[in-house]
Amino acid sequence: MNLEYVMLAGVLLTSTLLFLAIFHRLFYKDQKMKERVQQYIFEEQPEQPPEKDEKVKMAVEFRMTKERIRKRLQKQDKGQKIEMELHQAGIPIKPEEYVMFKWISIAFFAGLFYLIFDHFLLLFIGAIFGMMIPRFVVARKKKQRINQFNDHLAEMISSIVSALRAGFSFPQAMQNVRNESPSPVKEELEQLLKEMQYGATVEESLNRMKERVPSDDLDLMIQAIVIQRQVGGNLAVVLEKIVHTIRERIKIQGQIKTLTAQGKMSGVVVGLLPFGLAGMLYVMNPEYMGVLFTHPVGVVLIIIASISMVIGFIFIQKITSIEV
Incomplete structure (x- = not known):
């Protein structure tokens, strides 16, 4: 029985190392690829050993596979949806890399379940389990990122109110808050200000921000800003009321969580x-x-x-x- 446990542990360790090796190869850094290409283009190098040539060919094949997946996602209009979900989760990978990771996860867990239980039906269960893991990770990361954004949203709005009362315009107030906000609020405000600098209106930039961060509290703030810009009024007073509403909602949510x-x-x-x-x-x-x-x-x-x-x-x- 002890020998069986040792063999099972060896199979699990070997499968994990193989999975990590394939994962590392799939997500080969673009910068490394650019440096290697420039090295072959601008410098004369002696003949490389066969092992190094095989590594280069393998990296190029992975890059070509990623490109084919990217083109297929563009044809099926799934690339933008996956890219938005990855951005909402704060995962810095491309849609084609996510799809390749999903395939590797399916193959890995299908083979792992088959090796452990030695039954053909459990191979399909392992494949389903491997297919669900990337979705679970993205959904969990997305929820954590939105919660972090909501935790700092009240402070962000309070800073905007203070800047507006000090005489700053709305873009200047957002830029001032951007410099003092933690992640992920800082990244979203930087994206908002870049879009405004590139010519997008405040309403369009705020609506895109709402798509990137599906938060009810943020939606409430954006609707108040859009309505104020259309009908006029004191934006500082409106945002101050929203801050009070958000803080009361957070307080009630804490009580519900405890109960x-x-x-x-x-x-x-x-x-x-x-x-x-x-x-x-x-x-x-x-x-x-x-x-x-x-x-x-x-x-x-x-x-x-x-x-x-x-x-x-x-x-x-x-x-x-x-x-x-």
Whole structure:
């Protein structure tokens, strides 16, 4: 039994190293590629060894694959959507790189599940698991980035109000706030000011910012600014009211989070309980639990149980999530 654990650990380690190596090759830095191209163009170099030529060919093939994926995404009108999601998540990769990472994740986890459980049906489960992981990572990063933006939004609006009362214009106030704001507010304000410098109107720049940061609080601020620019009025007073509304909403959200923490923790415990129980039974009696992964009826029961657990977890999250 100890030998089987050692072999399983070796397979997992080897698969992880192989995955990291392929990931490193796929996301080969553009700057490194440019330096290498310039080196071959402007300098006369002696003949390279065959191993180095193979590395260069491999890098070029990956670049060509990325270019083909990019063109296919442009034809299917998916590139802009993926690019927007990656920007909202703050992940600095291109859409074609994300698609390639998704393919690698599918192949990696499909092979990993097949090696661990030695069953053909679990290969498809591993592929589905690998397909969902990139989406989960992007969604989680997106949520974290929006939460960070919302945490600093009230301070940003307060700084804009102070600058407006000091006599600054709205673009000057935004530029002043940009220099003092942390990430990700600083990056979004820099993008906003660049678009305004390139000739876009304030309304157009603010609407694009709303698309990049899907925040309800930011939407409230942008609507107030757009309406004020159309009908007139004291923008500082309007933004001050919005700051008060946002802070009250954050306060209520904190109270709701505290009251629903027990329900969310119950959902996590109930979701992890079957895995813990299965692990204990496997340690106590491996042959008894092994039938569940080798017999077709056991595999079907695992699939049904997994789907039921996911549905129950989603229901618990929906019940404990209260929008303010």
